[in-house]
C-alpha cells in the first residue's frame with residue numbers, strides 16, 4: 001500500500017457474517033472491500049447492494065464481489081468466514097472435516113495472492129481452523145489470528161449489563177481459552193464501573209455462575225433461536241473491531257485465538273488469550289497471573305483444542 005492508497009480488505013465467504021462484515025467495514029470507511037464466495041452472484045449482489053448505500057452513508061469506499069481469487073491480490077487484511085455454520089443439535093466440532101476442506105483451499109489462495117496480509121479467521125471450529133490456516137500458509141504468527149474471545153467477552157459484558165442495569169460501556173470482561181463449551185470466562189478480571197465483578201453490590205456467586213454459563217452457551221442459545229444458522233451480527237462486529245485496531249494501529253487489547261510459543265505453558269497451539277492488536281497484527285500476548293482453578297480450566301480448554309488438532313492430523317489435513 002503506498003501512502004495514497006486505501007487499505008484493501010478481503011472477506012472470504014459472503015454469507016451472513018461476510019455480508020455484515022463488508023457492510024460494517026464500508027460504514028467505518030476502513031478501506032476498499034473485496035467480497036469473495038464460490039457461489040456465483042452472491043458476493044457480487046451483496047457488494048453492489050452495499051455500494052448503493054455509500055452515497056447515503058457518505059462513504060468513499062469501493063466494493064466488489066467476486067468468484068475469482070485473483071481479485072484479493074495484495075489485500076492488507078483478509079477475514080475468513082468461509083464454511084458451514086452450526087444447526088441446532090450440532091457442536092462447533094461437528095463442522096471440522098467439512099470446514100477443514102474449505103479452509104485448506106482458502107489458505108492456498110490467500111498464500112498465493114496476498115502473502116503479506118494479516119488474516120483473521122472466523123470459521124468454526126475456530127481454534128482448529130486458525131491452526132490449519134497457519135500451518136498451510138506458513139505465515140508468521142503475528143499475521144494469523146482467530147476471532148472468538150472478543151465475541152465471548154462481548155456476550156459476557158452484555159449479560160452483566162442485563163443483570164446489573166449498568167451501561168455496557170462501564171463494563172469490561174475477560175474470557176480465555178478455546179471457543180467452545182470449555183471456554184474460561186474470568187469474573188475476577190471482569191469489572192463493572194471499575195469494581196471487580198465479584199465485589200459489585202448485589203452480585204452473588206450464583207448470579208455470576210449463571211452469567212458465566214450463559215456466556216459459555218451464548219452461541220448455542222442463538223443457534224437454537226435461529227434454527228437455520230448461527231450468530232452473525234456480533235461475530236461480524238467483533239472481527240471488525242480487530243480489523244480496525246490493525247488498520248488504524250490502535251493497539252487495543254482483545255482476547256483472541258493466538259499462536260503460543262511457550263506462553264501460559266502452551267506450545268504450537270492457537271488458543272484464546274489476551275493480546276495487543278496493531279499495525280503489526282498480533283503484536284504481543286499478555287501473560288497474567290492465573291489462580292490454580294483458573295489455570296486448570298484453561299488447561300482443560302487447551303486439551304480440547306489439542307484433540308481437534310489431532311483430528312486434523314488423523315484426517316490428513318496436516319502432518
Ligand code: A3D
Nearest residue numbers: 013014015016017038081082083084085122123124126235
Ligand atoms: P454462512 O451464512 O453459511 O456463510 C458461509 C459462506 O461461505 C457461504 O456463503 C458459502 O457459500 C461460503 N463458502 C463455502 N465454501 C466456500 C469456499 N470453499 N470458499 C469460499 N466461500 C465458501 O455462514 P456464517 O457467515 O453464518 O458463518 C460462517 C462461519 O463462521 C461458520 O463456520 C460459523 O460456524 C462461523 N462462526 C464463528 C463464530 C466465532 O465466534 C468463531 C461465530 C459465528 C459463526
